[in-house]
Amino acid sequence: xxxxxxxxxNRRAFGGNPPSQTPIQTQNAQTNSQQQGFTLQQVIDVIxxxxxxxxxxxKETKDNNERHVHFDNMQSTNMTETESExxxxxxxxxxxEFNNRFELIAQEIGELKDxxxxxxxxxxxxxKTLLEERVRVFSDLGSVSNALDNQVFEITNDQxxxxxxxxxxxxxxxxxxFSQS
Numbered sequence: 001x002x003x004x005x006x007x008x009x010n011r012r013a014f015g016g017n018p019p020s021q022t023p024i025q026t027q028n029a030q031t032n033s034q035q036q037g038f039t040l041q042q043v044i045d046v047i048x049x050x051x052x053x054x055x056x057x058x059k060e061t062k063d064n065n066e067r068h069v070h071f072d073n074m075q076s077t078n079m080t081e082t083e084s085e086x087x088x089x090x091x092x093x094x095x096x097e098f099n100n101r102f103e104l105i106a107q108e109i110g111e112l113k114d115x116x117x118x119x120x121x122x123x124x125x126x127x128k129t130l131l132e133e134r135v136r137v138f139s140d141l142g143s144v145s146n147a148l149d150n151q152v153f154e155i156t157n158d159q160x161x162x163x164x165x166x167x168x169x170x171x172x173x174x175x176x177x178f179s180q181s
Contacts (some may be wrong), residue, residue, distance in 0.1 A: 047112050054105050
């Protein structure tokens, strides 16, 4: 009831146009949808996108680093000492940034690897359990089916021998019935 009251108040306060969701509400909605879990295909897609982003980032940083080094070599001949010191400080900052990013990327790749390995082991465990269950069910059905077949055939043999005048072959009908089911 409180939800309906709140929505009625919002309609009155905003003239029938409720306010757009705030970033916090959007984030909560995304969090709720993520908590429901991913399918196997969604997990693979997320991992694939992350790997592609990482590869693109690494390629981009490599290209930028090569351009930066080439540019530095061209300018180093025309620089004064103070300019070269500030440039070397900038290079150190950039290299530290690249190092931090590289460590972050390596950590993300390790986490992705762990996720894939856990998913693979879980899938293998489920498949093993299903296979064992299937074997158990079929072996149980086989023993029950053989016992029922023997009992039914004994009963039908007695009925056929007692009612020779009956034109219906009960033994064959029962066999057909059990072979169909």
